[in-house]
Amino acid sequence: xxxxxxxxxxxxxxxxxxxxxxxxxxxxxxxxxxxxxxxxxxxxxxxxxxxxxxxxxxxxxxxxxxxxxxxxxxxxxxxxxxxxxxxxxxxxxxxxxxxxxxxxxxxxxxxxxxxxxxxxxxxxxxxxxxxxxxxxxxxxxxxxxxxxxxxxxxxxxxxxxxxxxxxxxxxxxxxxxxxxxxxxxxxxxxxxxxxxxxxxxxxxxxxxxxxxxxxxxxxxxxxxxxxxxxxxxxxxxxxxxxxxxxxxxxxxxxxxxxxxxxxxxxxxxxxxxxxxxxxxxxxxxxxxxxxxxxxxxxxxxxxxxxxxxxxxxxxxxxxxxxxx
Amino acid sequence: xxxxxxxxxxxxxxxxxxxxxxxxxxxxxxxxxxxxxxxxxxxxxxxxxxxxxxxxxxxxxxxxxxxxxxxxxxxxxxxxxxxxxxxxxxxxxxxxxxxxxxxxxxxxxxxxxxxxxxxxxxxxxxxxxxxxxxxxxxxxxxxxxxxxxxxxxxxxxxxxxxxxxxxxxxxxxxxxxxxxxxxxxxxxxxxxxxxxxxxxxxxxxxxxx
Numbered sequence: 001x002x003x004x005x006x007x008x009x010x011x012x013x014x015x016x017x018x019x020x021x022x023x024x025x026x027x028x029x030x031x032x033x034x035x036x037x038x039x040x041x042x043x044x045x046x047x048x049x050x051x052x053x054x055x056x057x058x059x060x061x062x063x064x065x066x067x068x069x070x071x072x073x074x075x076x077x078x079x080x081x082x083x084x085x086x087x088x089x090x091x092x093x094x095x096x097x098x099x100x101x102x103x104x105x106x107x108x109x110x111x112x113x114x115x116x117x118x119x120x121x122x123x124x125x126x127x128x129x130x131x132x133x134x135x136x137x138x139x140x141x142x143x144x145x146x147x148x149x150x151x152x153x154x155x156x157x158x159x160x161x162x163x164x165x166x167x168x169x170x171x172x173x174x175x176x177x178x179x180x181x182x183x184x185x186x187x188x189x190x191x192x193x194x195x196x197x198x199x200x201x202x203x204x205x206x207x208x209x210x211x212x213x214x215x216x217x218x219x220x221x222x223x224x225x226x227x228x229x230x231x232x233x234x235x236x237x238x239x240x241x242x243x244x245x246x247x248x249x250x251x252x253x254x255x256x257x258x259x260x261x262x263x264x265x266x267x268x269x270x271x272x273x274x275x276x277x278x279x280x281x282x283x284x285x286x287x288x289x290x291x292x293x294x295x296x297x298x299x300x301x302x303x304x305x306x307x308x309x310x311x312x313x314x315x316x317x318x319x320x321x322x323x324x
Numbered sequence: 325x326x327x328x329x330x331x332x333x334x335x336x337x338x339x340x341x342x343x344x345x346x347x348x349x350x351x352x353x354x355x356x357x358x359x360x361x362x363x364x365x366x367x368x369x370x371x372x373x374x375x376x377x378x379x380x381x382x383x384x385x386x387x388x389x390x391x392x393x394x395x396x397x398x399x400x401x402x403x404x405x406x407x408x409x410x411x412x413x414x415x416x417x418x419x420x421x422x423x424x425x426x427x428x429x430x431x432x433x434x435x436x437x438x439x440x441x442x443x444x445x446x447x448x449x450x451x452x453x454x455x456x457x458x459x460x461x462x463x464x465x466x467x468x469x470x471x472x473x474x475x476x477x478x479x480x481x482x483x484x485x486x487x488x489x490x491x492x493x494x495x496x497x498x499x500x501x502x503x504x505x506x507x508x509x510x511x512x513x514x515x516x517x518x519x520x521x522x523x524x525x526x527x528x529x530x531x532x533x
Contacts, residue, residue, distance in 0.1 A: 112408075112451060200408050200451075208405035210374045211466075212417075213394050215473055217407075220418025224409060 001137060002307055004314040005130055011317055012091045014084075018131060021084045022141055024077050028069065029142050029292075030149035035065055037153075037284035044277035085132040092124045092313065099316050111316075114200030118192060119312050126309020129302075136306060140299035147292030150285045158273060158282050165286045168260060169293050172253030176246040177297045181304055184239045188308040191235035198228040243301050250297045254290050261286065325350040325507050326371060326477065331380030333366055340366050343380070343532050346525075350476075353508040355518030358527030364511035365402065367527075368479045371509060372397050385477065398475040400483040404466030406457070411439065412446045415468045425472065432498040433468035434491060435461075459486030467495060471502055478503050480510040484517065492517075 001009075009015050039062045046055055096119060100108065111119070130136050154162040201224065205212070212221055261283065273279050326348035333340045340363040348354050358364050369375045370382060373390030384393045406414050415426060430436045430446070438461060442448045450457070457465075463486045470478065483499065484492040496517060510518060511527075518524050 197408075204405065204407045208407060210369070210372075210399075211401070211405040212407075213374065213391075214372060214397065214399050215417040215469060216395060216419070217417035220409070220413060221407065223418070224407075 002130075002303075002310065004318075005127070005137075005307070005310045008092075008127060008310060008314055008317060009131065012088070012095060014088055014091065017084050017087065021077075021081050021132075022138060024080060025073070025138065026142055026145050028073055028077075029146040031069060032066075033146055033150055033285070033288040034153070035062065035069065037281045037288070038062075040284055041277045041281035044280055045275070048275065048277060081132065081138075085128065088128050088132055089124070092128060093120060096120045096124060096313065096316055112196065112200050113203055114198065115193075115196040117199045118196040119316055122195060123192065123309035123312040126306040127313045130306035130310050133302075133306075135295070135298050135302045137299070137303060140296050140303065143292045143295035143299065147289055147296065150288040150292060154282065154285045154289065157278070157285065161282050161286055164260070164264070165257065165289050168257040169253060169290060172249050172256070173293055173297065176249035176253070177300045180246045180249065181242050181301050184242050184301065184304045185308050185311075187235045187239040187242070188305050189311070191232050191239065192308055192312060194228050194231035194235060198225065198232060201225050201228065239305065243305075246297065246301055250294050254294060257286070257290055325352070325385060326509065327381075327383045328371070329381040331370060331377045331382060333363070333370060333375065334378045335366070341531050344530050346530050348507060348509060350507055351505060352523070353503065353521040354510070355515070355521040355524040356509065356511045356527055356530070357513060357515050357518070357524060358511070360513060362527045364513075364527055365481050367530075368399065368481050368509065368511055372399050372479055396475055397477040397479055398470040398473045399479045400463075400466050400470045400481065402482040402485050404462045404486075406450055406462055406465060408449075408451055410444075410447045410449050411435075411442075411465060414450060414465050415446075415472050417469065417473075421472055425474075429468045429471040432471060432502055433464045434494050434498065435464050435468055438464075460488065460491055463487060464491075464495065467499070475506075477507045477509075480508065480512075482512050482514075483510075 009018060039058075042058050042062075043055070046052060046058060100116065100120075103110075108116075132138060151162060154165070201221070205221065205225075212218060273282065326346065328344060328346040330343045330345055332342040332344070344367065346354075346367075356364060356367065366375065370377055371384060371393075373382075373384070373393030376390060382388065382390075382393070385396050387393045387396060412426070415429065426446070427436070430439060439446050439448075463483065467483060478499075480499070484495050487495060500520060508521075510521070512518065515524060
C-alpha cells in the first residue's frame with residue numbers, strides 16, 4: 001500500500017476495518033483454486049480408473065463446497081464490505097470538510113473553488129476506490145494470496161512447471177505492470193487538475209451569466225471551458241492508451257504461456273508427473289498463477305490511477321507534508 | 325431612448341414593484357435613489373434586458389427584445405463578477421479591441437498603475453476568485469470592461485460601493501468624463517454621487533405614475 005494512502009487510512013481510524021474486510025476475503029480465491037484443481041483431477045482419475053459410479057457423489061461434494069464458498073462471498077462478505085465502503089466514503093468526506101473548515105482564508109485560497117470541489121468529490125471517490133473497490137488494493141491482496149498459494153502447491157507438485165510459468169510470466173509482468181504504466185499517475189494527475197479548472201468555470205457560469213450576456217462573452221467562456229474539457233480528454237486518452245498496452249501484454253502473457261504449455265505438455269509427462277489427471281491439476285495451478293498475475297496487473301493499473309486522487313486528498317489532510 | 329411603461333415585476337411570487345414608469349432621453353444622465361431593497365438593482369436589470377417584466381413595456385433605443393437590448397447597454401454591477409481569465413480577457417470579454425482603447429479604459433478606470441506593478445501586466449491570470457483582488461480592483465476592472473464595450477447606454481448600480489473615498493472620487497470623475505455623450509441611469513443610495521446629473525429621481529416617485 002502506498003505510504004500516503006496508509007496515512008489517510010490511519011487518520012480515518014479505519015485500518016482495523018480494512019484488515020478485517022481483507023482477511024475475510026483473502027482465502028476465497030485460493031480455496032476456489034484448490035477446489036477447482038482437485039475437482040478436475042478427481043474427475044479425470046475416476047474416469048481413467050473406471051470408477052464412474054463415484055462420479056455423482058464427487059460432483060455433489062464439490063458442488064456443495066462451491067455453493068458454500070460463493071454463498072459466503074455473496075452474503076456475509078458482501079454485506080460487511082459494502083458497510084465498510086460506505087463508512088470509508090463518509091469519513092473521508094467528513095475529514096476533508098473538517099480540514100477545509102479548519103483553515104483560515106489565506107489557507108483556503110491555496111486551492112481554487114474548483115480544486116476543492118474536485119478533491120472532495122472525485123479525489124475522495126478515487127481514494128475510496130483504491131482501498132475498497134474491485135480490482136484495486138483489496139483484489140490485489142487477494143490475487144497475491146492466490147498467487148502465493150498456487151505457487152507453493154506448484155513447487156510441491158512440479159518445480160519444472162513453476163519455473164516454466166515464472167519464465168513466461170515475469171518479463172511480461174515487468175513490461176505491463178512496471179514499465180508501460182509508470183506514467184499513468186502523471187497523466188491522471190494532469191487530468192484531475194484539468195478537471196478542477198473545468199469545475200472552476202461552473203460557479204462563474206452559474207453566477208456571472210448576466211455579465212457574460214451583457215458583454216457578449218458567451219464565445220470566450222465556451223472557448224475557455226472547451227480548452228479545459230479538451231485537456232481532460234487528452235490526458236485521460238494518454239493514460240487509457242498506456243492502460244490498453246498494459247492490458248495487451250497482460251493478456252499476451254496468458255496466451256503465450258498456454259501455447260507453450262500445449263507444445264511442451266507431452267514431454268512433461270516424463271518429468272515426474274504421474275498421469276494426465278495430475279498434469280491437468282498442475283495446469284490448473286499454473287492457470288491460477290497466471291490469473292493471479294493478470295489480476296495483480298489490472299489492480300496495479302487501477303491503483304495507479306486512483307493513487308492520484310489519494311495523493312490530492314493527502315495534500316489537503318496533511319498540509320505541509322504534501323511535497324514529501 | 326429608454327422607456328418603461330407601467331412595468332410590474334415579481335420575483336418568487338413576491339411583487340417587487342408595480343406600475344413603474346420611466347423615460348430617459350438620449351445622452352441624459354438620470355440618477356435614481358432609494359433605500360436598500362426597494363428594487364433599484366432590479367430596475368436596472370429590467371432596463372438591461374436581464375429580467376422580464378411581469379407586466380408593462382420596456383423599450384431601449386427602439387428595441388423591445390431583451391436579448392437585443394442586452395447587446396446595446398453596458399452595466400457596472402454593485403458586485404462585480406470576474407471570470408477565471410486574464411485581466412485583459414476580463415476587460416475585453418474575448419473581443420478584439422484596439423490596444424489604445426484598452427490602454428485608455430485602464431487609465432480612466434484607475435487600473436494602469438496597479439497593472440504596472442504586476443509581473444505579467446494586463447495578461448495576469450485572475451483565477452476563479454474575485455476576492456483574491458481587493459474589492460476596489462475588481463470593481464475597477466468591471467468599470468474598464470463597461471467602458472471598453474463603449475455602448476451608448478450605461479447602467480450603473482452603486483459602481484463605487486467597494487472603493488475608498490479617494491478612489492470613489494477618481495472613478496466617478498472618470499465615469500463623468502467617459503459618459504459625456506452617453507445615456508446614463510445610475511442607481512444609488514448616496515445622492516452625493518450624482519452631482520452634475522440632469523435629473524435625480526426617487527424610486528418611490530417612479531411607481532404608480
